[in-house]
Amino acid sequence: MTHPLPPPTAHIQIDHFSAVHLAAQTARSLAQQCSLPGALPEQAxxxxxxxxxxLAKHATNGALFLQPLPLGDGVEILAVDRGPGMSELQRCLTDGYSTTSTLGIGLGAVSRIATHFTIRTETGTGTFACARLCPPGPETPDSQGVGAVCLPADGEETSGDACAIFDTPGGHTAIVIDGLGHGHPAAEAAQRALRSFSSMPDHPLPEILHNIHRALRRTRGAAVGLLRLHAGQAEYCGVGNIRTLTLASQQVHHRLTGQPGIVGLNIPTLQVRDIPLEPGATAVLHTDGIDHRWAQAPSPFLLRLPAPLLAGALAHGNRLTRDDATVLAATTPQRLP
Structure with a gap:
């Protein structure tokens, strides 16, 4: 079965109070596009x-990322900034607490309305929050352990990157795609690759990649990274400059890139690499629109972030704006394969 293709992330820089109105309009429209019922679009x-x-009142360099959930039904709104952080987080989450002589209902209201609300802060570093709004019904297993952000280069309307993650037998299968260059030709290649992947996410990884290679023959081609996550181990197969890392015990462990080649033009004999994973480890895949130097000496605070907040933090703090930028983070599923 072919799955619906996720759109790029909406990015709203909160540099003035007028941006707050734009954020509300964007969230409402996104929830309507995702067919959220009843009052959920207004709640978004x-x-x-x-x-x-x-963000407008308290933060430095604040932004919102708005998008459909990377796994499962619903929408998410990520709030990210670069300081100053909250010294009394629990008090800030209490209705009536304010540092600006206002009603103080902001974070308290968000935590009540959202289906899931996650927030982390560090004084001097910043605050990262993720509010998810889901329709009534069963929750997708492990959906809270997945995060992704996909942004076009500055000045571009469409992203030449794409990503997706699906529940597959025993765990998740994820893909990150970087169409060569940027703009519409790169976006066409990325979307074709995504359509091919979405039709067969549970197949062996080399088979998926060969099928994508055939689908991209008349495009400019792409770099593609595939990762299949199980409890305790992962399988990786990729071609081109998609970086894959695993984080556990507050350290960066495996650092992988794809084999040389361009999917759609020339690919080598494909290899699948097995990666052992600690319980609760997080895997990160990203395109070269995310500065790879983030992994050289990441802070313990960054390494401890839940997957949705980690994706937002990396996109906000390490994005190279001249290129499309995509990051996908997923925590090891808890169930056994």
Whole structure:
């Protein structure tokens, strides 16, 4: 079965209070596009407005990322900034607490309205929050352990990158794609690759990659990274400059890139690499629009972030704006293969 293709992330820089209104409109429209029922689109607008107002009042270099959930049904709103952080987080989450002589209902309202709300802060570093709004019904297993952000280069309307993650037998299968260059030709290649992947995410990784290679023959081609996550181990197969890392015990462990080649033009004999994973380890895949130097000496605070916040933090703090940038983070599934 072919799965629906996720759109790029909407990125709203909160550099003025006027951006808060734009954030609310964008969240409402996104929730409607995702067919969230009843009052949920208005609730999405409230969440975006509250998080955006908080950034406008208190934060430095704040932004919102809005998108459909990377796994499961619903929408998510990520709020990211670069300081100053909250010294009394629990008090900030309490209704009536304010440092600016306002009603103080922002974060308290978000935590009540959202289906899931996660927030982390460090004084001097910044605050990262993820509010997810889901329709009634069963929750996708392990959906809270997945995060992704996909942004076009500055000045471009479409992203030449793409990513997706699906539940497959025993765990998850994820893909990150970087169409050569950027703009519409790169986006065409990335979307064709994504359509090919979405039709067969549970197949062996080399088979998936060969199928994508055939689908991209009349495009400019792409770099593609595939990762299949199980409890305790992962399989990796890739071609081109998609970086894959694993994080555990507050350290960066495996650092992998794809085999030389261009999917759609020329690919080598494909190899699958097995990666042992500690319980609770997080895998990160990203394109070269994310500065790879983030992994040289990451802070313990960054390494401890849950997957949705980690994706937002890397996109906000390490994005190279001249290129499309995509990062996908996923925590090892808890169930056995």
């Amino acid at each position: 607008a409230v969440i975006a407005a509250e998080l955006g107002s908080n």
